[in-house]
Amino acid sequence: MPGSSHEVDPTFMDELPLSVRDPALDMIRYATLKEMLLMRINGPTSYYRERYSLSEEQWTLVLNAVLLTKISYFQITMDFPNAYIDKLLEIAAFAAGLPGQDAAGLYKAMVNDHPMFADWIKRCLIVKQQKARGQKRA
Secondary structure (H helix, E strand, O other): OOOOOOOOOOHHHHOOOHHHHHHHHHHHHHOOHHHHHHHHHHOOOHHHHHHOOOOHHHHHHHHHHHHHHHHHOOOOOOOOOHHHHHHHHHHHHHHOOOOOOOHHHHHHHHOOOOHHHHHHHHHHHHHHHHHHHHHHHO
């Protein structure tokens, strides 16, 4: 999570036009993943609408970028429940404009333009695979 020493994928934020970076930075600093997702589904809160004058298209762009960036904050380890990994991958696919895409397809879509995020997806798959192997042995 924020403040940890692992790398976060900055490429989604870096791709944003300068005109929408302030609200994106505000959200990435202060909004939770759940709040971001709710805003992506229902539109920005009144706080954000009053503070930043963006079109619906700009809000969608910002919210997708902050969702994908925030997801990359999560360090996926063996202690991370599979249900949470699956939910993060589902949210990532939604924010990437690929709703319903499986992890392998999402990886392929990200690998060229967002290699750090593709590595994060790969880590999710490796952890899930390792956990499945461990369950078979038990």
